[in-house]
Amino acid sequence: MRITQGCFSFLPDLTDEQISRQVQYCLGKGWAVNLEFTDDPHPRNNFWEMWGLPMFDLRDAAGVLMELNECRKVYGDRYIRMSAFDSSPGWESQRLSFIVNRPKDEPGFRLERHEVDGRNIRYTTKSYAVDRPEGSRYGGK
Amino acid sequence: MNSPVVPSAAPKGAGETPPIERVDLRREFAEVGIGEVLDQLDRELIGLKPVKTRIREIASLLLIERIRKRMNLTSEVPTLHMSFTGNPGTGKTTVALRIASILHKLGFVRRGQVVSVTRDELVGQYIGHTAPKTKEILKKAMGGVLFIDEAYYLHRPDNERDYGQEAIEILLQVMESQREDLVVILAGYGDRMDKFFASNPGFRSRIAHHIDFPDYSDDELLAIGELMLHDMNYKFSPDARKAFVRYIALRKSQPLFSNARSIRNALDRMRLRQANRLVADLDRVLSVDDIMSLEESDVLASRVFGKTNMA
Numbered sequence: 001m002r003i004t005q006g007c008f009s010f011l012p013d014l015t016d017e018q019i020s021r022q023v024q025y026c027l028g029k030g031w032a033v034n035l036e037f038t039d040d041p042h043p044r045n046n047f048w049e050m051w052g053l054p055m056f057d058l059r060d061a062a063g064v065l066m067e068l069n070e071c072r073k074v075y076g077d078r079y080i081r082m083s084a085f086d087s088s089p090g091w092e093s094q095r096l097s098f099i100v101n102r103p104k105d106e107p108g109f110r111l112e113r114h115e116v117d118g119r120n121i122r123y124t125t126k127s128y129a130v131d132r133p134e135g136s137r138y139g140g141k
Numbered sequence: 142m143n144s145p146v147v148p149s150a151a152p153k154g155a156g157e158t159p160p161i162e163r164v165d166l167r168r169e170f171a172e173v174g175i176g177e178v179l180d181q182l183d184r185e186l187i188g189l190k191p192v193k194t195r196i197r198e199i200a201s202l203l204l205i206e207r208i209r210k211r212m213n214l215t216s217e218v219p220t221l222h223m224s225f226t227g228n229p230g231t232g233k234t235t236v237a238l239r240i241a242s243i244l245h246k247l248g249f250v251r252r253g254q255v256v257s258v259t260r261d262e263l264v265g266q267y268i269g270h271t272a273p274k275t276k277e278i279l280k281k282a283m284g285g286v287l288f289i290d291e292a293y294y295l296h297r298p299d300n301e302r303d304y305g306q307e308a309i310e311i312l313l314q315v316m317e318s319q320r321e322d323l324v325v326i327l328a329g330y331g332d333r334m335d336k337f338f339a340s341n342p343g344f345r346s347r348i349a350h351h352i353d354f355p356d357y358s359d360d361e362l363l364a365i366g367e368l369m370l371h372d373m374n375y376k377f378s379p380d381a382r383k384a385f386v387r388y389i390a391l392r393k394s395q396p397l398f399s400n401a402r403s404i405r406n407a408l409d410r411m412r413l414r415q416a417n418r419l420v421a422d423l424d425r426v427l428s429v430d431d432i433m434s435l436e437e438s439d440v441l442a443s444r445v446f447g448k449t450n451m452a
Binding site for chain 2: 052055057058059060061062063064066067
């Protein structure tokens with residue numbers, strides 16, 4: 001099941017050229033761009049691991065692409081997302097976020113029904129991938 | 142889809158624009174606007190003949206390269222990394238800024254910013270600190286020019302555990318693999334740069350343009366001084382000018398002479414003395430001319446003259 005989180009996720013995966021144009025748009029707006037990765041892409045998991053620090057004061061998307069390729073080299077089997085932060089309101093707020101790398105095979109989620117208090121049901125989504133330990137969830141070593 | 146009749150001359154299967162057949166070089170030249178930058182270079186930078194010639198050559202090459210690209214005559218992106226060697230105050234940083242704007246106008250760097258750094262900004266203090274630091278600077282310089290002043294400090298031959306080497310390796314790698322994203326300019330004093338290149342052959346071979354900045358002659362220094370004064374809305378009185386000619390000759394023979402920078406400092410001190418002289422006489426009514434002119438006494442009060450009198 002293809003995970004759809006953030007911008008553009010219903011489109012085919014962006015090419016590097018397209019990513020770079022998006023990044024250039026963000027830089028043109030004066031936003032800081034940040035890369036994060038995870039192998040636990042549960043929709044409620046807000047806390048992805050950061051790949052280095054957010055990149056401030058960049059002028060050209062080539063710098064972000066350089067980091068992205070580094071990150072893919074190390075965590076190519078995981079989800080990587082790029083997010084852009086705007087500091088003009090006086091605090092950093094996210095303006096744009098999209099997935100720039102995903103595993104080849106995405107097993108998706110199962111819905112668990114938990115019966116409580118008679119016939120009431122509570123629902124939980126669970127990723128099939130997280131049954132395996134961190135680092136080996138998406139075909140990693 | 143209903144498409145209009147396509148001229149039969151159009152090449153087949155090309156979504157891209159067809160390669161052009163002939164170009165009007167003059168129009169091309171005017172369009173890019175480098176003529177303006179080169180003229181400005183001639184006007185605002187005095188002397189530096191070999192440097193200007195070299196920049197003209199590079200600009201011509203890039204212009205032709207641009208046209209070749211549009212004619213579909215593919216060739217590799219020319220290596221644009223440069224090294225500027227020369228004594229202090231010969232205009233290396235100033236020229237680097239101009240080069241960036243030339244490269245930008247010709248479309249060889251995308252943004253045209255200059256990130257000027259020294260060893261401190263590239264090399265870290267402890268293990269694992271250098272690589273992120275160097276990469277951060279490289280990322281900031283992407284799409285523009287990275288200007289490394291006094292580049293030889295990156296390499297410390299006396300300390301083999303120095304982190305400078307790590308920075309050098311990252312630099313070399315990016316200089317090679319991302320040639321179209323960034324241009325690196327190394328600058329420094331001639332003899333030490335030679336030593337630096339001798340111990341880092343990788344650098345020498347990755348840099349296509351080694352440009353040497355000559356020292357200025359007395360006349361050029363005078364012209365530079367007058368240009369600086371003009372920009373600051375000052376001028377020499379005729380006597381002060383004569384005194385300044387003597388000042389230059391004397392100052393050049395003294396230690397720690399750093400060309401245009403020394404001239405700038407001297408002028409700043411003269412402005413100080415002029416202001417002091419004017420304030421000393423509070424009852425005077427000053428004209429614009431008084432405020433603008435530096436007098437002979439402002440020049441002669443320099444310690445450069447004092448020393449020779451004593452000797």
